Amino acid sequence: MGQWSLFLQPYKQAVDELKIKLKGIRSQYELxxxxxxxxxxxxxVKPLASIYDKTLEREMVFEPSEQLAEEIQDIAGLRIMCQFVDDIATIVATLRKRNDLEVIEERDYISHKKPSGYRSYHIIIKYPVQTIHGEVTILAEIQIRTLAMNFWASIEHSLNYKYEGELPTEISHRLERAAEAAFRLDEEMSLIRDEVKDAQMYFSAFKET
Amino acid sequence: MGQWSLFLQPYKQAVDELKIKLKGIRSQYELxxxxxxxxxxxxxVKPLASIYDKTLEREMVFEPSEQLAEEIQDIAGLRIMCQFVDDIATIVATLRKRNDLEVIEERDYISHKKPSGYRSYHIIIKYPVQTIHGEVTILAEIQIRTLAMNFWASIEHSLNYKYEGELPTEISHRLERAAEAAFRLDEEMSLIRDEVKDAQMYFSAFKET
Amino acid sequence: MGQWSLFLQPYKQAVDELKIKLKGIRSQYELxxxxxxxxxxxxxVKPLASIYDKTLEREMVFEPSEQLAEEIQDIAGLRIMCQFVDDIATIVATLRKRNDLEVIEERDYISHKKPSGYRSYHIIIKYPVQTIHGEVTILAEIQIRTLAMNFWASIEHSLNYKYEGELPTEISHRLERAAEAAFRLDEEMSLIRDEVKDAQMYFSAFKET
Amino acid sequence: MGQWSLFLQPYKQAVDELKIKLKGIRSQYELxxxxxxxxxxxxxVKPLASIYDKTLEREMVFEPSEQLAEEIQDIAGLRIMCQFVDDIATIVATLRKRNDLEVIEERDYISHKKPSGYRSYHIIIKYPVQTIHGEVTILAEIQIRTLAMNFWASIEHSLNYKYEGELPTEISHRLERAAEAAFRLDEEMSLIRDEVKDAQMYFSAFKET
Known part of the structure; x- marks a missing residue:
């Protein structure tokens, strides 16, 4: 356990730093x-139990190692929620331009949603952490999604866990209908998006006076 | 300004305390x-600019006073978001039983949604705050809603601000459709609610072993 | 372990609430x-390992029980640090007047310092916590001390742990001299206390203009 | 005011990030x-009123500018408190090795204390902040001191403010004696430092088993 704590420490540090940095993006726009x-x-930070499950799935040894650090890319995980589908592209563009991290992979499950109905945009980054023994570079995953996508995903996650990935047909159908309702909400929101964006600017300007 | 800071201090204290207390409810269920x-x-705490608007609307004097403390019931405001519509009743029942606050009014905008499409459950409470000069009892508002209700409400709020409550017909229509999509999502979610609740219990139990 | 988590939950909740409440005292004075x-x-919250040590010391059974809750009064522990020795009395008076807790015992290790050199003011309180199953009243300990007292106490704590309470004479002497230096610092500070209090008021007033 | 908010935003962001990073040092040692x-x-972040005072003192124009950013090096200010005088050198060495900041100046007011009795170690760093418009490099000051140095410094600061830097002889004498008492405490602590460091290691090791 001591070895795992030491291994996971830079991941914990990275998550703390990245949360502050991503919240900074929000503050700047507001300002x-x-x-x-x-x-x-x-x-x-991915719980040890989930890391363990992953090593079983991929037939890897369950111990802190460089190989594990390379293969399990979401040990440090961040999630950014947005109001509108179009906001996702804005965030991705902002992340690509930063000098304190390097985007090394992108997976677009929005243009290409998973068969389950899962929608989200995943980015894998390299991120350098300064430790008392020098610099360590780790991988981290950033998931970007709308509130509706996030809502649905949390429900699906629980159900998959219960049925170990083998959903009964009936439940699978209901989950699909919920995915459609979530998608529909995102669509309707997109239609009033420009109106709302205007309104928010007006709203903020008004506050300042 | 100094007078307003002193007047608002117990409200700020109440908000800080109630946030910790309501988060405690979550922790207990998880445990x-x-x-x-x-x-x-x-x-x-309601921003001074919004308090000012309210005094204009109700033709009151804009100054710290007992009358203002009685009439503007949401100077201290808390919001609780839930996954399912049925969770709202559970939370209300829990709040009614607490000894550290007194529920003095309830407004059910879920059974009776507002013409705009707004849905939410509002509770007004009396809450005693201990200050360095003794006990002060204040009013606070707790709003309870699902994630979908909350999402829609934040959009409507921005638009109403922009148009000062007079939405153009076209935008009003779009907002209605978004409200329907949000309602629909809540309905679909309710249908798989029991499955998900089971799954969450299973999920947690599994984690423990 | 599950039983201990459930037993300790109201203590954790109490610590969180009391921290917010005691910080509120600071904010009010500043304002x-x-x-x-x-x-x-x-x-x-007292770590399980320390609770275990205490049960050994007092020949009690190590399990969650009412008896344990009554005998170990510092399962929930708060510490208030002040600049001046005289501030301690002010804080004690403020705590005695609060309606959300009841002071049931006070131990003055400042007028009567322990043989080791330990100085601090201890208060035992009864504090009601609202849980999802109703109200639970717990005991908590509040320690009040100056920065110098706190500094010395943390050093003494480490040393006692190492030597299991049996300090070698040489180390015991050095610790005494450090206690004297800490006491001396408190004395010198008391002598300029009124000057500084004035200055702080002036300082704040100046800021406001 | 809007201009100042925009100018100060990267400083606020830097302070938030550096706090998380410096706290990380603590966590690593503990682990x-x-x-x-x-x-x-x-x-x-230095309050606007203090920035204003500084511009008066140095006969600069009070407006956001590159010159101001270069001349006032402590707009972003961090402070690290340690138990022992020797810890200061350890921290300085750790900071010099980091790749996410550059130490550009060091002022050692411990070997060379100020005439007032002020002791502390100051470091000026360059720190890059990622904004939504690209990278901005700012200056920040990190002050490193023992708890006793910090205690004394906060008292001196209040008094200097009150008397605008012209302390009456009597008060100046008292402040000197307090500085001596603080120095004395640091000395006594240094003498038991190795014992305590051992004890802390033992203490932690013991906890783990």
Whole structure:
């Protein structure tokens, strides 16, 4: 356990730093009185139990190692929630331009949603952490999604866990209908998006006077 | 300004305390491995500009006073977000039983949604705050809603601000359709609610072993 | 372990609430532009390992029970640090007047310091916590001390742990000299206390203009 | 005011990030069961009123500018408090090795204390902040001191403010005696430092088993 704590420490540090940095994006947009693409941020270090499951799945040895650090890319995980689907592209563009991290992979499950109905945009980054023994570079995953996508995904996650990935047909159908309802909500929101963005600017400008 | 700071201090203190207390509800459910009705909590003291607008609207004098403290019931405001519509009743029942606050009014905008499409459950409470000069009892408002209700409400709020409550017909229509999509999502979610609640219990139990 | 988590939950909740409440005292003094007796606050739930040591020492059974809750009074522990020795009395008076807790015991290790050199003011309180199953009243300990007392105490704590309470004569002497130096610092500070209190008021008033 | 908010935003962001990073140093030492040189961290952005005073003192124009950013080096300020005088050198060495900041100046007011009795170690760093418009490099000041140095410094600061730097002889004498008492405490603590460091290691090791 001591070895795992030491191994996971830079990941914990990275999650703490990245949360502060991503929240900073939100603050800057607010200060400039424009619509902010960032609604809220969450972050976590993958629990040991989930790392263990992953090693089983991939037939790897369950011990802290360089190989494990390379293969399991979401040990440090951040999630950015936005109001509108279009905000996702804005955030991705902002992340690509930063000098304190390097985007090494992108997976677009929005243009190409998973068969389950899962929608989200995933980015894998390299991130350098300064430790008391020098610099360590780790991988981290940033997931970007709308509130509706996030809502649905948390439900699906629980159900998959219960049925170990083998959903009964009936439940699978209901989950699909919920995915459609979530998608529909995102669509309707997109239609009033420009109106709302205007309104938010007006709203902020008004506050300042 | 100094007078307003002193007047608002117990409200700020109440918001800080109530946030910790409501978050405690969430922690307790999690610890007992049952579905938690509380998804997340936010809180704020009403900004002075909004208090000012309210005094204009109600033709009151804009100054710290007992009358103002009685008439503007949401100077201290808390919001509880839940996954499912049914969770709202669970939370209300829990709040009614607490000894550290007194529920003095309830407004059910879920059974009776507002013409705009607004849905939410509002509770007004009396809450005693201990100050360095003795006990002060203040009023606070707690709003309880699903994630979908909350999403829609934040959009409507921005638009109403822009148009000062007079939405153009076209925008009003779009907002209605978004309200329907949000309602639909809540309905679909309710249909798989029991499955998900089971799954969450299973999920937590599994984690423990 | 599950049983202990459930048993300790109201203590954790109490520590969280009391930290917010005691920090509120500090904010109020600052707002009123007078010297604040509260420098900073810390809090913790007693670690299980320390609870275990205590049960050994007192020949009690190590299991969650009412008896244990009554005998070990510092399962929930808060610490208030102040700048000046005189601030301690101010804080004690403020705590005695609160309606959300009941002071049931006071131990004055400042007028009567322990043979080791330990100085601090201890208060035992009864504190009601609202849980999802109703109200639970717990005991908590609040320690009040100056920064110098706190500094010395943390050093003594480490040393006692190492030597299991049996300090070698040489180390015991050095610790005594450090206690004297800490006491001396408190004395010198007391002598300029009124000057500084004035200065702080002036300082704050100046800021406001 | 809007211009100042925009100008100060990267400084605020830097303070938030550096607090998380410096706290990380503490966590790492704790995890490795060795004495941590970092006791606690504070940080702040210099208030506008203090920036204004500084511009008066240096006969500069009070407006956001590159010149101001270069001349006032402590707009972003961090403070690291330690238990022992020797810890200061350890922290300085750690900071010099980091790749996410550049130390550009050091002022050692410990070997060379100020005439007032002020002791502290100051470091000026260059720190790159990622904004939504690209990278901005700012200056920040990190002050490193023992708890006793910090205690004395906060008292001196209040008094100097009150008397605008012209302390009456009597008060000046008292302040000197307090500085001596603080120095004395640091000396006594240094003498038991190795004992305590051992004890802390033992203490942590013991906890782990």
């Amino acid at each position: 400039e009185d424009v619509h902010t693409p960032v609604e809220f941020i969450t972050g976590r | 007992e491995d049952v579905h938690t009705p509380v998804e997340f909590i936010t809180g704020r | 009123e532009d007078v010297h604040t007796p509260v420098e900073f606050i810390t809090g913790r | 490795e069961d060795v004495h941590t040189p970092v006791e606690f961290i504070t940080g702040r």
